[in-house]
Amino acid sequence: MARDGSGGRFEVPCHDEESGWFDASSSCYWRLLEPPPAGDDPVWAGHAPGDGAVYNGQCPGQPLMGGLRWFQNPPPGYGSGPNxxxxxxxxxxxxxxxxxxxxxxxxxxxxxxxxxxxxxxxxxxxxxxxxxxxxxxxxxxxxxxxxxxxxxxxxxxxxxxxxxxxxxxxxxxxxxxxxxxxxxxxxxxxxxxxxxxxxxxxxxxxxxxxxxxxxxxxxxxxxxxxxxxxxxxxxxxxx
Missing domain, CATH: 2.60.40.10 (Immunoglobulins)
Structure with missing residues (x-):
């Protein structure tokens, strides 16, 4: 379940081929960025490549909330799919x-x-x-x-x-x-x-x-x- 900008709720699938995996806590889809950004890219937030990973977020109903973001561990709900x-x-x-x-x-x-x-x-x-x-x-x-x-x-x-x-x-x-x-x-x-x-x-x-x-x-x-x-x-x- 996702929220739009006015606080309303609407249903979304847990996984989307283009957007990735849905995280209910942020109401965003997150997809691992492959290949990863260069090591000097600011998105790493001071972390070295290989220490965590960078994901691209897309947030249905909240387009300004997405974008690239570094995570130490995969976002909630991510990777609950393929082995x-x-x-x-x-x-x-x-x-x-x-x-x-x-x-x-x-x-x-x-x-x-x-x-x-x-x-x-x-x-x-x-x-x-x-x-x-x-x-x-x-x-x-x-x-x-x-x-x-x-x-x-x-x-x-x-x-x-x-x-x-x-x-x-x-x-x-x-x-x-x-x-x-x-x-x-x-x-x-x-x-x-x-x-x-x-x-x-x-x-x-x-x-x-x-x-x-x-x-x-x-x-x-x-x-x-x-x-x-x-x-x-x-x-x-x-x-």
């Missing part, structure tokens, strides 16, 4: 994040040799390494999420696992039989000790930061991908 974390999850779904785009030496479909180093890497792209962003909106509130790969755990199928918080470096013939070095941004192992068929599994952990509706937060999600590798013993042919 912001659920919107963040929806934004993550829109990104269509993937597991590692696996590169491996010996190459997939080829055959490696016992004791020879195995190199692995994750080919960079927005959906395999990030960063990538997406937004989701409900009831006039928009949440934007940005995802970046935090870590990839490589399991080589022989009981050995390796964590690489970086994409890794593609193998180059110039490396010869040099084992990959994490200190140089390379991922892999010194080699398999037995011949056989192995399945390399890469489990990617994505770190996601979201913001919207005057709030922000973090979440993680994982994706996996696999690649087969065949290892054979070195055959020595005598003369």
């Amino acid at each position: 912001l974390e659920a919107l963040a999850e929806e934004a993550v779904t829109k990104m269509r994040l993937l597991g590692a785009d696996i590169g491996i030496a010996p190459r997939q479909g080829g055959t490696g040799t016992v004791g020879v180093p195995v190199w692995v890497w994750n080919a960079p792209s927005p959906r395999t390494t990030g960063p990538t962003s997406a937004s989701a909106t409900a009831l006039g509130v928009t949440v934007t999420a940005t995802a970046t790969v935090q870590d990839v755990v490589w399991n080589f199928g022989n009981g050995t696992a390796l964590s690489c918080p970086f994409p890794g470096t593609p193998y180059s013939p110039a490396a010869g039989l040099t084992p990959p070095s994490r200190a140089n941004g390379q991922c892999g192992i010194t080699g398999y000790s037995r011949p056989g068929d192995y399945l390399v599994t890469a489990t990617t952990t994505w770190a996601v930061h979201w913001a919207g509706g005057g709030q922000q937060g973090d979440l993680t999600t994982t994706r996996s991908s696999q690649a087969p590798v065949t290892i054979a013993e070195l055959q020595v042919v005598g003369r």
Whole structure:
């Protein structure tokens, strides 16, 4: 219920797509201002951006009462609608994040040799390494999420696992039989000790930061991908 300039009462909806959420105590609608004003804008009333938020007010029947205003907490009645974390999850779904785009030496479909180093890497792209962003909106509130790969755990199928918080470096013939070095941004192992068929599994952990509706937060999600590798013993042919 809102009041007009003469003190009369009239009904208004609790939420309006254009105006935002209604606050009965002020008889105004408040909508979060996105993007927020510059940090030196007087509307922040001496507060730093991120300390509270700025809202735009529209007051039915009292047009002079609205305008931009800083609030430490959302105005009464605001945010009683969408679940912001659920919107963040929806934004993550829109990104269509993937597991590692696996590169491996010996190459997939080829055959490696016992004791020879195995190199692995994750080919960079927005959906395999990030960063990538997406937004989701409900009831006039928009949440934007940005995802970046935090870590990839490589399991080589022989009981050995390796964590690489970086994409890794593609193998180059110039490396010869040099084992990959994490200190140089390379991922892999010194080699398999037995011949056989192995399945390399890469489990990617994505770190996601979201913001919207005057709030922000973090979440993680994982994706996996696999690649087969065949290892054979070195055959020595005598003369």
